[in-house]
Amino acid sequence: MNKGRLDNQDSMIKQLQKASTLLLLLILVLGFAVRFYRFDNPIADWHSWRQSDTSAISRNFIEYGFDLLHPRMNNISNVQSGLENPQGYFFVEFPVYNATQAGLYKLFGGFTLEEWGRIVTMFASVSAAIFLYLIVLRHSTKAAALLTAFFYMFIPYDIYYGRTILPDTSMAMAILGGIYFFDRWVSDKDRIGSLKYWMWFILAFIFTTLAFLLKAYALFFVLPMVVIAYNRFGLRLFIQWQFWFFAIISVLPLAWWRIWMLQYPAGIPANVWLFNGNGIRFRPSFFRWIFYERLTKLISGYFGIILLFFGSYQIWHDKKEKLFFLSFSASSLVYLCTLATGNVQHDYYQILIMPTVAICMAFGATFSFSLLQKYISIRIAYGIVSIAILLGFWFGWQQVQPYFDIDNPSIIVAGKAIQQLTSKDAKIIANYNGDSSLLYQTDRQGWASFDFDVATLHKMGANYLVLVNPTQKDMSFAKQYKVIAYTKQYLIFDLNKK
Numbered sequence: 001m002n003k004g005r006l007d008n009q010d011s012m013i014k015q016l017q018k019a020s021t022l023l024l025l026l027i028l029v030l031g032f033a034v035r036f037y038r039f040d041n042p043i044a045d046w047h048s049w050r051q052s053d054t055s056a057i058s059r060n061f062i063e064y065g066f067d068l069l070h071p072r073m074n075n076i077s078n079v080q081s082g083l084e085n086p087q088g089y090f091f092v093e094f095p096v097y098n099a100t101q102a103g104l105y106k107l108f109g110g111f112t113l114e115e116w117g118r119i120v121t122m123f124a125s126v127s128a129a130i131f132l133y134l135i136v137l138r139h140s141t142k143a144a145a146l147l148t149a150f151f152y153m154f155i156p157y158d159i160y161y162g163r164t165i166l167p168d169t170s171m172a173m174a175i176l177g178g179i180y181f182f183d184r185w186v187s188d189k190d191r192i193g194s195l196k197y198w199m200w201f202i203l204a205f206i207f208t209t210l211a212f213l214l215k216a217y218a219l220f221f222v223l224p225m226v227v228i229a230y231n232r233f234g235l236r237l238f239i240q241w242q243f244w245f246f247a248i249i250s251v252l253p254l255a256w257w258r259i260w261m262l263q264y265p266a267g268i269p270a271n272v273w274l275f276n277g278n279g280i281r282f283r284p285s286f287f288r289w290i291f292y293e294r295l296t297k298l299i300s301g302y303f304g305i306i307l308l309f310f311g312s313y314q315i316w317h318d319k320k321e322k323l324f325f326l327s328f329s330a331s332s333l334v335y336l337c338t339l340a341t342g343n344v345q346h347d348y349y350q351i352l353i354m355p356t357v358a359i360c361m362a363f364g365a366t367f368s369f370s371l372l373q374k375y376i377s378i379r380i381a382y383g384i385v386s387i388a389i390l391l392g393f394w395f396g397w398q399q400v401q402p403y404f405d406i407d408n409p410s411i412i413v414a415g416k417a418i419q420q421l422t423s424k425d426a427k428i429i430a431n432y433n434g435d436s437s438l439l440y441q442t443d444r445q446g447w448a449s450f451d452f453d454v455a456t457l458h459k460m461g462a463n464y465l466v467l468v469n470p471t472q473k474d475m476s477f478a479k480q481y482k483v484i485a486y487t488k489q490y491l492i493f494d495l496n497k498k
Helices: 001-035 048-064 096-108 112-137 141-156 154-162 168-187 195-214 217-223 223-239 240-263 285-299 303-317 323-336 340-345 347-372 378-406 411-420 437-442 456-457 470-478
Strands: 427-430 445-447 465-466 482-486 490-494
Touching: 001 112, 001 141, 048 112, 048 437, 048 445, 096 112, 096 195, 112 141, 112 168, 112 347, 141 154, 141 347, 141 470, 154 168, 154 347, 154 378, 168 217, 168 223, 168 347, 195 217, 195 240, 217 223, 217 240, 217 323, 217 347, 223 240, 223 323, 240 340, 285 303, 285 340, 285 347, 303 347, 323 340, 323 347, 340 347, 347 378, 411 437, 411 465, 411 482, 411 490, 427 437, 437 445, 437 465, 445 465, 470 482, 470 490
Parallel strands: 427 445, 427 465
Antiparallel strands: 465 490, 482 490
């Protein structure tokens, strides 16, 4: 009889495991599918300027060769660094993302370069959800793990940024992979000489190093690794040579890249302002922008903030894994407060805190359900929590949906006109107030703003001037330069002819 009960229990466990695997697969497949929304958009949607700079590096790899040590964009102006940059160097993150985007386009074709960039980010988004599931599963329940993956895949903010041509989602995926494999390396009872031990070590090193190279901000998110090591060794972790070895070799490639960059100061964008350039840190406006405009309104869709609050409460009262999950929140808060101006100025900077948001919302959902079912029926409890989640998604979508829109179609039409009317080696003044989106559409090198007057830029090598949505005032350039195309959407001057 006891054997029969055990067999039934084993059968139920297998069925539950199979069901959870299928549910996870469904979450990942549907999450990947929704990211195809407006997949073929040109780079003219929200934050097109940063996407354009990123994709320009990839396009130049295809046109001029995969020189990873000298990434170049189309914009050769001095806006980025304040220094003249005739080569168009752009030294930020090591161009792993760009090499992947360009490499896939060269190898397989089929999609446009821009679409391959979206695909890279989409796969990174799915991989990040998998790592989140595995991390939470090791430290909490299967329900919490599934819900974490669910929120990461379907929060509208994450849907948009989970298909943009930016390296940030790939960085989030890589650091999550580093945390997961580091956890396996430290926590599993494998002997130092075993194959498993070194396998976990190598994987942790690869993903962590990749995260640092993709975006140095990954350094803010190593705190969970420290907690993992502390949970295993206590304060003795500081005398474990393996951890020091891991830390040093993981940071070395980033340190080398940063030293290498110093040879090309014109290609290094000004970045000190990201920390607290406008003095906003800890002012009332900082808290309003970060915790209301971004977390409450944009990311949580108002209703999701309830789950975030309850999730934070649940994590704080978790007796076993409190420190581990709090380390994610602590990392995110330190990151937000350190790069205060950057996080207020650009909402895409919050991509890096989305794993923490997903974890907190998952715990908030499980806590809310457990609390409600003490007073009402299970079905009603499920219904209330589900409605709160759906309303959060709905209001979040109202905030995010305009991000997909092409606000200024004229830049696309003007870019095609430049490609038809000018030679490939022509240099263009594509004035768009420093935004390189218009310049990217021309597929030419040039200036994205009037760094100097047109005559001076002409002497510096500019061949054409393009203006979008021209006004009568813009026709004043016709006194000096020949108009070669004029429509309601664009105005093009040949600077070599008068």
